[in-house]
Amino acid sequence: MWYALGVLNTWLTKQLGLEIPIIGAPMGGRAGGLLAGEVSRAGGLGMLGAARYTTPEWVAAEAAIARRVGGSFGVGLMSWALDDDDALLTAALAEKPALVSLSFGDPAPYVDRVKDAGALVVSQVSTVEDMAVAEAAGVDAIVAQGTEAGGHTGRIATLTLLQEVLEATRLPVLAAGGIATGRGLAAVLAAGAHGAFVGTALLASPETTGPEYAIGRLLAARSTDTVYTDVFDKARHQPWPARWFGRAIVNNLSDKFDGAGASEDEIADVYDPADPDCGVVYAGQAAGLVTASRPVFEVVKNIAHDAEKQLTRVCGM
Ligand SMILES: Cc1cc2nc3c(=O)[nH]c(=O)nc-3n(C[C@H](O)[C@H](O)[C@H](O)COP(=O)(O)O)c2cc1C
Incomplete structure (x- = not known):
């Protein structure tokens, strides 16, 4: 039976009532309501990637899809972009998300609003100094995002940053960047993380949005x-x-x-978004681990199942 030994139960799963400690990463332009909903239906929590260039109407429409498909969902926003215009945060909170990530910049001006709306708030950080800023802002958990991640990220590798952040804070910590298999999830959980943001591993799934190529x-x-x-x-x-x-x-x-x-x-x-040679496909180094187009539900379940197998094997040694 899956998840029988409880090795996948963490602070994250308890806080959000999840079966497995997997967050479908917010991915602007690629992660809408269908992808997010499927991650949640598989037992994790899917997030909408609310890119700076998207609209409050997009957030409302995709949140409705995520809710219908998977029940609960989260929304990922960029703190530096909210500093110019916080309309996307207002739109996100109106949809009652379970989780909001405020990444890339100081989340302090927005944390109380998220908490007042009843959501958990996390921040993806690229350095241990960023972690201190997010901690001072009052976030509930830190996401250590390594440079191997797809999309925007810092310059330090996931495992190095994860160790630094775990040593430097008493807040719960999640990992992001390069986690695309059960081995990867097991590794960060064994290191002390309470879960992982998974992005690139989901990008070959038919539930993604984005250019056809x-x-x-x-x-x-x-x-x-x-x-x-x-x-x-x-x-x-x-x-x-x-x-x-x-x-x-x-x-x-x-x-x-x-x-x-x-x-x-x-x-x-x-630049020409219609041309694969002159457009953009954001993806992380885990691209090499993605070798087939499989439904999100199957990808997420497999990562969890294999992580449980790995951790159970290690526990038995
Ligand atoms: C296509 C793409 C778009 C992304 N857009 C966002 C975003 O809008 N907001 C954000 O906080 N992170 C964004 N990220 C980063 C992810 O949230 C996450 O950190 C990353 O996908 C984890 O690493 P992985 O891709 O190796 O799984 C994006 C990543 C990708 C691949």
């Missing part, structure tokens, strides 16, 4: 085929603070412009 590009990519770059932000005129580049699958656009010192307009002129 994205799944094929991911399936063809090896773990060596990603690049950590600001080229795609410049191409799309997204004003991300320079300390967070994005990790994406390499293509002609990144080959031509990464580190080349071109202006935003020069890159934007070549």
